[in-house]
Amino acid sequence: MLLEFKQWIEQLHKSRNKEMIKFLLIFFCGQFLFLTSKSWFPNGNDYQMATPMYTERSAENVTFTLTKWEYSPAERMMELDIGIANNSLDKLEDFEYEAMTRELKKLDIEVIVEAEDFAIVRVENVPKKWKEMIFNIYVKSSDGNKNQVKFYTNDESVKVKKSISLCTEEQYFKKHMELLISEQNKKIQTYQKENQDKTKKQEEYAEKILELTESKEFQTEKEQENTDNIIKKAYGNIRNLEEEKKTNIQNVEECNKKIEVLKKKLSKKPGKEEKK
Numbered sequence: 001m002l003l004e005f006k007q008w009i010e011q012l013h014k015s016r017n018k019e020m021i022k023f024l025l026i027f028f029c030g031q032f033l034f035l036t037s038k039s040w041f042p043n044g045n046d047y048q049m050a051t052p053m054y055t056e057r058s059a060e061n062v063t064f065t066l067t068k069w070e071y072s073p074a075e076r077m078m079e080l081d082i083g084i085a086n087n088s089l090d091k092l093e094d095f096e097y098e099a100m101t102r103e104l105k106k107l108d109i110e111v112i113v114e115a116e117d118f119a120i121v122r123v124e125n126v127p128k129k130w131k132e133m134i135f136n137i138y139v140k141s142s143d144g145n146k147n148q149v150k151f152y153t154n155d156e157s158v159k160v161k162k163s164i165s166l167c168t169e170e171q172y173f174k175k176h177m178e179l180l181i182s183e184q185n186k187k188i189q190t191y192q193k194e195n196q197d198k199t200k201k202q203e204e205y206a207e208k209i210l211e212l213t214e215s216k217e218f219q220t221e222k223e224q225e226n227t228d229n230i231i232k233k234a235y236g237n238i239r240n241l242e243e244e245k246k247t248n249i250q251n252v253e254e255c256n257k258k259i260e261v262l263k264k265k266l267s268k269k270p271g272k273e274e275k276k
Contacts, residue, residue, distance in 0.1 A: 048102070048132045050157035054183050057149035060139040061088035062095075066151050067118075067179045069135075071126070071158045078123040079164045080135060080151075081176055085117065088141065096138040099123040101130050113169045117265075118176045122164075131155055177266040184255045184262070191248040191255075198241045198248075205234045 056065050068081035078099070094114070099107045105127075113120040123133070135151045167175070212231050216224045 048152045048154060050153045051151045057151065059147035059149050060141050060145065062086050062139050064137055064149055067176060069153050069158055070161050070164055072161050072164045075163060076124070076126045076128065077164055078126055080121045081179065082119045082121065083117065083176070083180070084119060093140045097121050098136040098138070100134050101127060102132040113172050115169065115173065118173070120172050174266065177262050181259055181262050184259050188252050188255045191252050195245045195248050198245050202238050202241050205238050209234050
């Protein structure tokens with residue numbers, strides 16, 4: 001194979017059209033690299049999309065929620081707040097945490113707090129010119145199985161702070177609960193705003209129905225039939241919007257229930273002592 005390739009190169013040099021052949025060779029190689037760039041470089045020149053806050057990832061019936069990811073360039077340190085909901089029937093071993101750069105360089109990890117329903121993890125000695133970061137959590141069950149969940153961030157999405165203060169476990173617990181309550185309140189505001197917009201749309205449909213109904217007086221029988229179909233469609237849209245509003249009202253009620261549960265948890269202190 002190597003010999004054949006060498007002979008082909010020699011023939012290329014002797015060819016009268018070698019300039020054209022070289023051009024075609026470079027062109028097709030370039031096309032090949034372009035079309036296979038995602039295989040060679042999975043992220044290409046683009047950023048890995050940052051995981052939105054409050055995204056949930058599950059493994060071994062344990063659900064992890066990313067509630068905070070902060071970065072202090074001056075301290076070259078990150079701090080993550082991870083919510084934990086363990087719905088497993090098996091007794092799980094301790095979780096393993098891992099942080100890596102885009103180049104798959106593993107960084108130093110310190111678990112500040114690891115409580116029943118949340119963990120605070122710090123990533124230390126973060127490279128000054130990092131671009132993307134991946135945070136892995138490994139879950140191992142009693143039968144030895146091990147699964148992984150991933151969270152991502154990049155230098156354009158991470159929340160930057162001048163410094164990151166070290167807190168007690170009780171303080172971290174309070175902040176974690178407040179973050180969850182704040183997120184539920186944001187959802188409530190979103191549902192309420194959606195319902196306001198839907199009500200406005202319903203009013204617009206009602207006004208249009210009134211206009212169409214009045215216009216029928218001056219229409220032919222065929223035109224009236226067409227107008228009736230439009231009115232029927234408008235009534236259908238109003239009903240659909242009303243059902244959507246009811247769903248949003250139910251969602252608001254569910255959010256309020258979650259807030260009440262979170263407030264009850266907030267009134268209780270975490271059971272573990274501060275981890276130093």
